[in-house]
Amino acid sequence: MSVNNQNPQQLNIELGEKEAEGIYSNLAIITHSPAEFVIDFTRVVPGVPKARVLSRIITTPQHAKMLLRALKDNIEKFEQRFGEINIDVQPTPQFGFINPDKEPIN
Numbered sequence: 001m002s003v004n005n006q007n008p009q010q011l012n013i014e015l016g017e018k019e020a021e022g023i024y025s026n027l028a029i030i031t032h033s034p035a036e037f038v039i040d041f042t043r044v045v046p047g048v049p050k051a052r053v054l055s056r057i058i059t060t061p062q063h064a065k066m067l068l069r070a071l072k073d074n075i076e077k078f079e080q081r082f083g084e085i086n087i088d089v090q091p092t093p094q095f096g097f098i099n100p101d102k103e104p105i106n
Helices: 017-021 061-082
Strands: 027-032 037-042 053-059 096-098
Touching (some): 053 061
Antiparallel strands (some): 027 037, 037 053
């Protein structure tokens, strides 16, 4: 059996105008089952007791782990260029990325 060492096929990704604007999120709730990870992105505003999910990403455990690695790599590159990201200065500890089984990660 031979391995084909050709360059991977190029993927053209289209970005629509609405998606290009992006959505600001300061809270993500992550849950999982044996088959998938669900990441709900929302925005919490001080003084407003209600928040609505703005976007939901559902992915496989394998893709979730690949996302984790990609984020780790990009954070390391960011910190090399701009300095360490300090997460100890979060003014409102209830905001951040939350795993319902654990404490918030700030």
